[in-house]
Amino acid sequence: MKPVRKHQKVAELNSRQRAWLEIERRKLRPGMPEYQEFRRELMPIEIELGMGFDAQESPIIYKWKPGQEANGFLMVTGGSGSGKTEALKLFGAGIAEHGIPIITIDFHGDVTFPGQTTVRLRAVSGGSEFGINPLVIEPAYIRQMGLGAKIQREVSRMSRAVGCMSEQQQSCLYHVMEQTYRQFGIREEDDSTWGRKPPTLADIVQGLSDGYRSGIEAFDKRTISSCWSKLRRICSNPVFIRGEPLRIHDLLAWNVRLDCSRLDLPSQLLVAETVLEMLFEAGRGEGEIPVKPETDADRYRAFIMIDEARVLTMGRGSPDASEHILNIMASQCRKFGIGLILASQMCSHFSREVHTNINTRLAMKRMDPDEAKKVAMHMGLVPRDLISSESPPGLGYFCGASTGGTVRLRLRQLAD
Ligand SMILES: Nc1ncnc2c1ncn2[C@@H]1O[C@H](COP(=O)(O)OP(=O)(O)O)[C@@H](O)[C@H]1O
Ligand SMILES: [Mg+2]
Known part of the structure; x- marks a missing residue:
């Protein structure tokens, strides 16, 4: 890039030089969101x-x-x-x-x-006040694939993370996740509900322990409790349940x-x-x-x-x-x-x-x-x-x- 000459008129500058001046004037640095606005002028990547x-x-x-x-x-x-x-x-x-x-x-x-x-x-x-919530809804995904696919994906992910969960335990988790989204008022058929506050993993273990107490149709108590004990630890990690999901x-x-x-x-x-x-x-x-x-x-x-x-x-x-x-x-x-x-x-x-x-x-x-x-x-x-x-x-x-x-x-x- 040609350096900006002293006394060079602004009108003579090319768009890249102008971008640099603006970046300097606003004291922007890489890592600030506003800096990324200039990315077109900073191309190609080398x-x-x-x-x-x-x-x-x-x-x-x-x-x-x-x-x-x-x-x-x-x-x-x-x-x-x-x-x-x-x-x-x-x-x-x-x-x-x-x-x-x-x-x-x-x-x-x-x-x-x-x-x-x-x-x-x-x-x-x-730790940081931020967390990650795997249950956050991405509207584009739900529109294309449906909430059922989202839940299935989370069930597989949880199962991979904690080690193998049996088919029964996975379907029990699926059931509880589905119920929990419903309790939070999030329904696949109504896209106006997709922006509602999503549940966290803490709500899922809560759902499992409530299910253990009051029973869940089609799942015996042993399945519910083994599912709960596999997930309890990861689901209570503050990283996944903190207020502000990234x-x-x-x-x-x-x-x-x-x-x-x-x-x-x-x-x-x-x-x-x-x-x-x-x-x-x-x-x-x-x-x-x-x-x-x-x-x-x-x-x-x-x-x-x-x-x-x-x-x-x-x-x-x-x-x-x-x-x-x-x-x-x-x-x-x-x-x-x-x-x-x-x-x-x-x-x-x-x-x-x-x-x-x-x-x-x-x-x-x-x-x-x-x-x-x-x-x-x-x-x-x-x-x-x-x-x-x-x-x-x-x-x-x-x-x-x-x-x-x-x-x-x-x-x-x-x-x-
Ligand atoms: N390109 C380099 N030139 C000089 N020293 C280097 C270079 N890359 C790494 N080192 C030195 O080697 C050490 C190990 O490098 P690191 O990148 O941590 O290795 P790795 O991630 O492969 O285990 C570093 O502490 C660093 O000081
Ligand atoms: Mg390394």
Whole structure:
């Protein structure tokens, strides 16, 4: 970008320079909702990755340009301490700087970068005053799929989060959820009721314990009580029952990092799956992006970044399960303008569906031989390239259209 010359007339400035002046005048910074209003002027998305050497051995600065890739999926793999989290911070800061919303689901609590707003989800009082309510109604979803499908989806999600629930327990939960929505006055056939205050998970366990006392037709007491005891713990977690549930547009407007490091595994899973689903539904609600997007702002409405994605993919059940939200997103995100950045130590932490759809890869050096063999195959490398116990963190290979194939590079590290 050409710098603004001293005394240059405002009329002579191009729209990008004018946007910068306005951003400066209003003292806007990445991470403020108003900053995102300028995203069109900040396109294309180009994020400096670091230094490498081109075919002639001349030094070159490589960039990730998601607009040149077939989609916005980026997978980062590499051994512990190889620099994955640092790489994610680089991507996150770059996306935020371009005014594109980015949500970070942070299981370890260390993916911090400029331009984000941290919400610490804690199971004890004194944590953030915000929570996540999986029972919030997305009107676009109900219109298309119906309330029954929404309830079924929540039942499966709860069942995955707490470990397997039997068919009987799941249908008991379905019944209680249906009743509870009805008690809250929310009815599928009347869309004017969809905006009413939704129940929380606390209302569901309450429904189960009331059901135990007064009986629920078609379910014996043993089923009701076993269902209750499986769900009691997760449903009473303050994260899911707090007064102010975070809405997807807040998460996007403030580039929220959800620090889930203080939650137990079932709650981490429920938070992550719920947020992914919220984002996906919001994208679906807005409709598909244009077939030929004019700029990256049309191509990418939002990014979501997940470090230690193994927690989500391997937490419960198989990563290959077709109803797994990551698998649904992997195949459908691009058309709704959602970019997905995932990091984990091993590529086997991801399903076949995810591998098929991932377009851009970053493999950090320092892999064990078995892992190196698998990753090398995806990137046109030989395993030897990826194995090194000596190599310093930050060395790796990036493979994408942005770099014209696989290149070796040393990743830039964000200043503290
Ligand atoms: N690109 C880099 N350049 C220099 N040092 C780095 C780089 N990336 C990571 N490091 C150093 O290595 C350490 C481990 O990096 P981290 O990203 O946490 O690894 P991982 O997430 O793969 O376990 C960090 O504390 C950091 O100081
Ligand atoms: Mg890490």
